[in-house]
Amino acid sequence: MKISENAEDYLACIYDLSHKGVPVKTSEISGRLKLSPASVTEMTQRLASEGYLNYERYKGVTLTPAGNRVAERIKRRHRLLERFLVDVLGRTSEESHQEAMRLEHNFSDESVEMLSRIMNNPTVCPDGDPIPAPQVPMGDEVPSFPIIELEEGEEGMISHLICDEPAKIRRLISMGFVPGRKVVVEEHIPMGGPLLVRLDEMRVAIGRDYASLIQVEK
Numbered sequence: 001m002k003i004s005e006n007a008e009d010y011l012a013c014i015y016d017l018s019h020k021g022v023p024v025k026t027s028e029i030s031g032r033l034k035l036s037p038a039s040v041t042e043m044t045q046r047l048a049s050e051g052y053l054n055y056e057r058y059k060g061v062t063l064t065p066a067g068n069r070v071a072e073r074i075k076r077r078h079r080l081l082e083r084f085l086v087d088v089l090g091r092t093s094e095e096s097h098q099e100a101m102r103l104e105h106n107f108s109d110e111s112v113e114m115l116s117r118i119m120n121n122p123t124v125c126p127d128g129d130p131i132p133a134p135q136v137p138m139g140d141e142v143p144s145f146p147i148i149e150l151e152e153g154e155e156g157m158i159s160h161l162i163c164d165e166p167a168k169i170r171r172l173i174s175m176g177f178v179p180g181r182k183v184v185v186e187e188h189i190p191m192g193g194p195l196l197v198r199l200d201e202m203r204v205a206i207g208r209d210y211a212s213l214i215q216v217e218k
């Protein structure tokens, strides 16, 4: 069942407000989401009937396992998007939060996982909050290795970047080293020289220090 953006925001809000399974008061939710108590009550009843929430009168609201899954998925997207906007695009943390609020509902799971790989699967957002683990395994793990291990003439697909430094990630992306792309090694320049590779129709020379950060699979 496709869940609405409002419902996603609502479940994510409860996720943020609930600490150690303590029920969240509906007044806290209406304060945080700036909704009228009546609309919070309506949403609470609907999501409880759909199995996302448990609601006890006078005590408050807790997430069911299904509700928790929706909330964690949204939190993962939100925090990864923030990391991407701050680290790769250089936005401020405040700008990234506002923009991630809008993007989080409309990014495909697949693109979110690609973003995560570009950044070497970060575990915290720019504010230091934990990024929940992915829920959908992205297919069988294919072994990956540094691009430098490809022989001349061999082709691979970029699987991820092993790099936690935003400046280096930006540099690699601007050169075209993006997960999912095909790459052919044309020449290993001897004496510690660069690697000449072809990315689609583009030829790129890349130093060994940078090349060692690029993981490929065959």
Ligand SMILES: [Zn+2]
Binding pocket: 078, 082, 096, 097, 100
């Ligand atoms: Zn945020």
